Amino acid sequence: MSCEKSFSLPSRVLHWLMAVIILAMLFIGVFLASTVGPDYNWLLTLHRSLGIAVLVLALVRLANRFCFPPPPLPDELPPIIKTGARASHILLYALMIAMPLVGWGMLSAGGYPVPLWGQSVLLPSILPHDPALWAWLRSAHTLLAFLLFGLVLLHIGAALFHGLIRRDGVLQSMTWQAGHDRK
């Protein structure tokens, strides 16, 4: 058993919790951007609330990462793959923080109130009311969502590649069979 070779328990809990929320958010978001159906309103309410949850969790996770650094990738991986992995993880963190802020900011610029969990919390505006800025941020929210979804797919593909093809313990370091050494 070597704990330093797998992710800490808080890291794994945060990872899988956010994995579920972010995937749900991406699907709900792309549905909200097209639907005229009766589920629009409750899904939008959920989308705002989960978005702020992602922002809070991402900040908690960033702090957690400094307390419990991730295990190193296997030595034999070529530097280009290690660099790619590092860059994609930085981008994932950046988007986990940027997406909720862009969403919150675009609603502020569009003059929309930002209630969470029904009407229980009303968030303040973080940007001045400016329709042109609202239109720009609304487009940015879409573009960044596509970028995030592409990265998530890449991340899942890479994880499965490690788990099923290379079988090098990288996938296991984030699953419940942790404690299993990377080989």
Next chain:
Amino acid sequence: MAMKPVVPSASALRWFAVVVAPTALALGFLWAGGWVSPHRLTQRRVLASLGAVDWARPGFRRNHAKGVCVTGSFEGNGNASPLSAASVFRRGQRTPVTGRFALAGGSPFQADAPSKVRSMALRFMLPDGQEWRTGMNDIPVFPVRTPQEFNDLQLASQPDPATGKPDPTRANAFRAAHPWLKTAAGQIAHRPLSSGFADDTYRSLDSFMFVAENGTKTAVRWAMVPVQGVAPAAGYVEDPNYLFRRLTDDIQSRALRWRLVVTVAGSRDVIDDASQGWAEDDRQIDAGTLTVTTVGSEEGGPCTGITFDPLILPQGIAPSGDPVLSARSAVYMRSFAARSGEKPAAPAVSPVSGAASGDAEGKQS
């Protein structure tokens, strides 16, 4: 540690498993966004259908495009407070309001006419940042029941390129396919027409739920009923902006008032269908008075950079199950994003608040 190749050999099944999960997610994503279901009604399709009736002018609302901004306030009288916890209804509570009067239709330069549908949209700015926005029309009921019917009605009303007028065969086909909308169409066609914006009654059409302090929900509809006297519409007027000029003159000469009349659903009323009127003998509550004191151009006006999304509601008012509400909210947001990224031309009606402008002055005095 044994060195392993970067890509070791593995069975086809394992490779399939690596590829299938992201692929399945990507397909699900495309489905959720409506890209693989061409028959699904989307926000873009509804806007395209509106654009087929009257093409979209850059920078303007995609419907109710011709309008002016107004400001004023609403004073509650406490009569609706037992049904709704919203502070706006409290006795003596004065809530600032920004609003907009407009004509239905996609052109901001259309000529005013007595029978065109007029609208009043309001944004009540409650204390602590809560808001209530409502877009009301001067028709007795909504012509359709669902977003799909709305879309089909737009397509049936689009002008024939040869004549520039709606094709009667399309309109008849829509009527024949939707016999349950016949009553609504008749009520709208035969509604009494008032002389202008000031003496008109504007209705929510869609139903909402009032939520009391103790959580009790009551289905309601509301209307703004003019306090000033009502005159019937006169005949043809040459001035293409006469409705807006009169409204401007009226507001600049004296404050205009409307009573907010809340209708409580009776046991036989259909709540989630805006094409069906409610019983005549339903309980009605006079909930307070709207006072409109200033009028101004849409250009840079306080009503332009927002959307009158009917689902922006304060505590004490909640949506009903009316399917048109969600569709309005969704399509308004997309329309708002589209027009906000465009550069508009100057609007047709540009009164200057407090003083008659060159345009608003015009022929009338």
